[in-house]
Amino acid sequence: MTTFAVFLRGVNVGGVKVLMKDLASLLADGGFTEVRTLLASGNVVLESELSEAQAVQRRCNELLEERYGRSIPTLIYTREEILQLAQPFVLELPEPAAEHHGYLTLCESAADAAELCELARGLDPQPAVDVLGRALCWIVRKGQSTTDPLAKLTTAQARKRVITTRNHNTLVKLAAIIR
Structure with a gap:
């Protein structure tokens, strides 16, 4: 199994x-x-x-x-x-860290994650982003997970490709179940 x-x-x-x-x-x-x-x-x-x-x-x-x-x-x-995704978050949360969340936009392929990363880097202001396997890692201030420019980008991209976004804490909880 x-x-x-x-x-x-x-x-x-x-x-x-x-x-x-x-x-x-x-x-x-x-x-x-x-x-x-x-x-x-x-x-x-x-x-x-x-x-x-x-x-x-x-x-x-x-x-x-x-x-x-x-x-x-x-x-x-x-x-x-x-x-791998549940390891400590790859990006450093800005201060005050308690006011921010690490997010992962999960993708079907590493190529999709890389393309999303390039699109994100084209935003102004440029957000902190990184790719980890098939996921785009990014940070958002609490309460702005739907209004942040990167959140809007991923929502628009979800119409073109199969992606979904989860809070890093959710991946940590899933890893605890898997272990």
């Missing part, structure tokens, strides 16, 4: 709300084991007989589309990727 983290791009999709208890049941009934959800925002850890992330993604996407009648994109990350 192989451990994976599944991230739904959104839990409110075109008027359809995906509840975590329903998602856990759907994935368990679909052949996955040790299905555990975290928060109400589409974070799942599961075990699979499938060893390839792409195969897990196809199966999850099929199950979601069958159940909800529409495409609900997922991103699948390996145990190793989650443990």
Whole structure:
């Protein structure tokens, strides 16, 4: 069995709300084991007989589309990727650090993360950004996670590619589940 983290791009999709208890049941009934959800925002850890992330993604996407009648994109990350992303945040939070959050925009590929990083570096003022594997790492002041220019950029990019953003603390909690 192989451990994976599944991230739904959104839990409110075109008027359809995906509840975590329903998602856990759907994935368990679909052949996955040790299905555990975290928060109400589409974070799942599961075990699979499938060893390839792409195969897990196809199966999850099929199950979601069958159940909800529409495409609900997922991103699948390996145990190793989650443990890497959960390490101390790669960017130093500005002072006062308690007023800022580290965010990771999770991408399907390292190329997507690199492209997002280049787009972010074109913003004025230029934000602190870095790429870690398939994730763009960035910082936002608390309360501005939807209004920050980089947040707006990632929202616009989500219309063009499969990405989703999570707080670094969420990845730390997922890593604790995986360990």
